[in-house]
Amino acid sequence: MSIRMLKTLLAVADHRTFSAAADAVAVTHAAVSQQMRTLEAEMQVALFDRSGRTPQLTPVGRAIVTKAREVVKAYDNIVPSVLGDVGLQGEILLGAIPTSLTGLAPLSIALLRKTYPDIRVHVQPGLTTPLLLQIERGSIDAAIVSRPAVLANGIGFLDVAHEPLQLIAAQETKSDDYLELLREMPFIRFSRDAVVGNTIETWLQSKNIKVNEMMELEGLEAISSMVLANLGISIVPTQSVKQFSTLPLKRIPLPDGAPVRKLGLAFNKDSPRKRLIEEIHTALLEAVKIGVFQPQSFSADEQK
Known part of the structure; x- marks a missing residue:
């Protein structure tokens, strides 16, 4: 064997x-x-x-x-457990939800590799629920996910950022009233297969807001592009790490009491790679502190 x-x-x-x-x-x-x-x-x-x-x-x-x-x-884990920090090298499989792939994930991975250049990060895109299942099965080491209502007993979760939900609309939209827009404009829904999509749907139902659903999409970029084309409005998370160049959209805050997407790093509590997972978490927090993904530089001092 x-x-x-x-x-x-x-x-x-x-x-x-x-x-x-x-x-x-x-x-x-x-x-x-x-x-x-x-x-x-x-x-x-x-x-x-x-x-x-x-x-x-x-x-x-x-x-x-x-x-x-x-x-x-x-x-x-044989070599990492013996070498300690020197063992922070080799390959790690990191899951990531789509909304993290244009800012948070690339910036944090770049920061991690700046400190530990021998680490090779393989990114596995996916939605929260499938990624959590992959962690349980051992297919991936950790994942950047939205915190679900319930976590399996064996899954640990380290908070990274709280992202308030906001309404986005095309610049030419006349009204700035979120309730008026939700009731009158076509609604581009965030996929209900995603944790944040379910959160949005639950909030809409709790407020008895009936929307005129036009389409249901999975990616933030796709939703934003449809809104930019003035095909409708949407509710999406406020990104904790923004892209250097963002689409020119109206971004209207929702009222007090509206839900917040909790973003974090999920991992198996029995993982032998906890030291590396801790370093990934540190890099994620540093990326959120920086707040903007600027590809030309990954120095915190240069991006402030």
Whole structure:
């Protein structure tokens, strides 16, 4: 048995098929199949039920996957745990919600690598709920997410920023009354698959505000572009790290009591990479302190 085989087993568990796992670990489908048969022979158990078109993990296989995650995490942490700060190097898989990808994520990663140049950050975009599931499965190390109402017991959460919701409208919109705009203008909805989309919908219902929904989109950039074209208005979070060049839109604050998006870094409480996760959190807080993403410089002193 080898760590490589265990990592392939985890890839199969996470990606559901041998073909998808092969792509994830950069080997052929035949190599994945051979590794799994070798693993079964060495362990003398059936990891997969092969009676259907797609092999499925057996109950024993699922139990072994759980233990394999612990073994792989411990293996990956051998050098960092011995070297301390010197071990802050290598690869980390960081999830990030779409709204963080144009400001907060790139600035914080740049700040992190300025301090620890040997760290390689691989970014996995996604919405909060799928990213939290990936953390639980061990597919990613941590993720920049919106805090949901409930977190699984094994998930830790470090606050990064509180982002008030605001109404955005085209500059040519005459009214500045948020209630009038919501009732009369077409509404471009933030995806309800996102935590912030559900937060917005809950607030609208609590205020008995009925909107004329025109479309439902996932990304802040897409929503902002539609609003810029005067196709409707929307409610979005105020970005804690703004882009250097922002679209010329009206940005109207919502009244007191309106919800705030809580942005933070989620991670597995049993992660062996807590030291690195702490450094990522520090970089995120520094990025929020800077407040604006200016690609030409990542020095806090130069961006103030």
